[in-house]
Amino acid sequence: VAQNLHGAENLSLIPGEVGASAVQNIGAYGAEVKDLITEIEAIEIKTGHLVYITNAQCEYAYRQSRFKSDWKDRFFITHVTYRLSRNFVPHLDYGNIRGALAEKGIATPTPSELRQIIIDIRNEKLPDPKVEGNAGSFFMNPIVERGQFEVLQKLYPNMPHYIIDNEHVKIPAGWMIEQCGWKGKTMGRAGVHHKQALVLVNKGGADGKEVLALCQQIQLDVQAKFGITIHPEVNIR
Ligand SMILES: Cc1cc2nc3c(=O)[nH]c(=O)nc-3n(C[C@H](O)[C@H](O)[C@H](O)COP(=O)(O)OP(=O)(O)OC[C@H]3O[C@@H](n4cnc5c(N)ncnc54)[C@H](O)[C@@H]3O)c2cc1C
Known part of the structure; x- marks a missing residue:
C-alpha cells in the first residue's frame, strides 16, 4: 500500500465532505x-503519516471500499x-422520480427541483x-446469478429486479424481507420499519444484541424462503 500512496507536497486539495x-x-x-471522488487525504x-489515496486504490463497489475491509480502522x-460535472445530467428513471415529477407538472426539473423531490x-x-x-438500509441488495433469478422469477413473477449484466441480477432485499412477513413487525425492542422493510428501527431501548438477533432471524427467513443470503450494509463490531 505504501508504494501506491503518494506524498502530500505535490497536491492541492479542494476541501470536501469528510x-x-x-x-x-x-x-x-x-x-x-465513487463516481465523483477523485482523491482522499x-x-x-x-x-501518523499523511497520505493521498486515489479512487482506484479504494476499490469501490456497491456500498463497499477497502476502508470497510482490509483497511478497516487503518x-x-x-x-x-470530488470532481463534479458542470453539465446537469439527471437520472430520472430510478424509484418514483418520474411519478413525483408528473404529480408536480414538471417535465424538465432544475437541479434544485430534483433535489427537493428526492x-x-x-x-x-x-x-x-x-x-x-x-441506520438507514440495514441490508445490501443481493446480486445473484441469472440462472438463480430465473428459477425464482417462475415462483414469484412479480419479483422486482435490476439487470446488472448478462449474468447477474440485483434483487431488492426489502422486497424479500416484506415477503417473509417482516414489514412493520417487531422482535423485542427492535423492529422492521412499517414503510420500508430494508430499515431496522429501534422501538425504544433496544441494545445491539437485540438488533443483531432481529438481523439474524431475518437472514434465516430470507434464506429459507428464497435461498439467498442477505448481508448487512452496516458495520457490526
Ligand atoms: C435515515 C437514513 C437513510 C440512509 N440512506 C442511505 C442511502 O440512501 N444510501 C446510503 O448509501 N446510505 C444511507 N444511509 C447510511 C449512511 O450513509 C451511513 O449511515 C453513513 O455513511 C454513515 O455516516 P455516519 O457519519 O453517520 O457514520 P459513522 O458511524 O460515524 O461512520 C461510519 C463508518 O465510517 C468510519 N468513519 C467515519 N468517519 C471517518 C473518517 N473521518 N475517517 C475514517 N473512517 C471514518 C467509522 O469508523 C465507521 O466505521 C442512511 C442512513 C440513515 C440513518
Whole structure:
C-alpha cells in the first residue's frame, strides 16, 4: 500500500465532505459517490503519516471500499476531493422520480427541483433518526446469478429486479424481507420499519444484541424462503 500512496507536497486539495460517505460509497437514486471522488487525504493512524489515496486504490463497489475491509480502522480520512460535472445530467428513471415529477407538472426539473423531490420521497419513506433510531438500509441488495433469478422469477413473477449484466441480477432485499412477513413487525425492542422493510428501527431501548438477533432471524427467513443470503450494509463490531 505504501508504494501506491503518494506524498502530500505535490497536491492541492479542494476541501470536501469528510469521512464516512467515502468509507461506504454512499449511493441513492442511481448515483454513487465513487463516481465523483477523485482523491482522499488521510492520516495513517498507526504511523501518523499523511497520505493521498486515489479512487482506484479504494476499490469501490456497491456500498463497499477497502476502508470497510482490509483497511478497516487503518486511516483517518481528513479530506475528500470530488470532481463534479458542470453539465446537469439527471437520472430520472430510478424509484418514483418520474411519478413525483408528473404529480408536480414538471417535465424538465432544475437541479434544485430534483433535489427537493428526492428529499420529499425519502422523508416520506424513511424514518427520521432523530425520532426513531435507525441506520438507514440495514441490508445490501443481493446480486445473484441469472440462472438463480430465473428459477425464482417462475415462483414469484412479480419479483422486482435490476439487470446488472448478462449474468447477474440485483434483487431488492426489502422486497424479500416484506415477503417473509417482516414489514412493520417487531422482535423485542427492535423492529422492521412499517414503510420500508430494508430499515431496522429501534422501538425504544433496544441494545445491539437485540438488533443483531432481529438481523439474524431475518437472514434465516430470507434464506429459507428464497435461498439467498442477505448481508448487512452496516458495520457490526
Ligand atoms: C435515515 C437514513 C437513510 C440512509 N440512506 C442511505 C442511502 O440512501 N444510501 C446510503 O448509501 N446510505 C444511507 N444511509 C447510511 C449512511 O450513509 C451511513 O449511515 C453513513 O455513511 C454513515 O455516516 P455516519 O457519519 O453517520 O457514520 P459513522 O458511524 O460515524 O461512520 C461510519 C463508518 O465510517 C468510519 N468513519 C467515519 N468517519 C471517518 C473518517 N473521518 N475517517 C475514517 N473512517 C471514518 C467509522 O469508523 C465507521 O466505521 C442512511 C442512513 C440513515 C440513518
